[in-house]
Amino acid sequence: MTVINGSHFSNLEGFYEEVSKVLTKDTNWKVGTLDGFNDILYGGFGIFENYDEVQIIWKDSQKSKKDLGFELTKEFYENKIKQGKPFNVELIQDKLNELIDGKGQTLFDILIEIIEEHQNITLILD
Template sequence: MNNNSNKQMTVINGSHFSNLEGFYEEISQLFMKDEDWKVGTLDGFDDILYGFQGAITWKDSQKSKEDLGFEATIKFYENKILQGKPFNIKLLQQKLDELTVGNGQTLFEILIEIIKSHKNIQLILN
């Protein structure tokens, strides 16, 4: 990677959190220092990545992969289903069903997919 001054380098430290709420807090501290709101949803995480150019290094990504894995994802979907509206219960149930039969994505995989969907970002898993 060249040293273009427009490029940024950010480090997500997986040892700083052990659940999705902690991930949002880490991301808010990294990307939202001067803002009066914090990231609290997957869509919000996706939104803050627009305009970011450079590299994101995810330290302790294996820990995050475990922390945001199968069990955390099941709990995530079950909580959304219990909350009901405004969430799409049918879609959430479908995603939960896919996960339980081994075809769905974990939260970690969803977060990785969100980052990789931004072509101006290079993701480095450490």
Template sequence: MLNTSNNNTRKMIVINGGHFSSLAGFYEEVSDILMSGADWKVGTLDGFNDILYGGFGVFEYHEEIEIVWKESEKSKEDLGLKATQEFYENKIRQGKPFNIELMQQKLENLIAGSGQTLFEILVEIIESHGDITLRLD
């Protein structure tokens, strides 16, 4: 959902965790919201990072926006340890073009409790963009 009423000139974009329960579902949600009218969809973490720069979706390059992630606790669970473990196991199983050693290390770190979940990775990607404010609801 895109709310065109601005908070301090920031466009508000709402991601609804109730609309998805997997990484593929997250990609579908953000594609529908952030890439409305575009002819391609997000399908990777790198692709998600790329669209957050703006300029080819619903907001412009360097435009200040606020992303509100509703039902973020549900997403934190859905995109938590189990989903992340499956994500890395699938990459390892697929092999090239993925860096198997890196994926194995990330999986081992996750299991040891020192790795990031998919939810944490997505939050970090959003927060790495200085023009974007993230609010977890």
């Protein structure tokens, strides 16, 4: 059983630090992007191997849902748009517009979706 503790972070960088500490124990590998987070969930980077059955408990998930919610997500997209290349600014603008219209995903929603795409991982929101 693996525990991500929402009380240990309040932004995306903090989330990356938490999952790096929890999922890549004793390796030099650090998560720094959404893609990187997805990659470690395939296994082989620390505490579990590819296709091992894994249970992740996300403690204080309601705090994380709030912390990684609308405001932080809006800022995340706006920063990518400002940076421009290598980001697909049009796509990111569309995602920002959806978010503002109340139809888009927050960072919390995106992280949950990434975890749930891995069928060998069971996520429990606590």
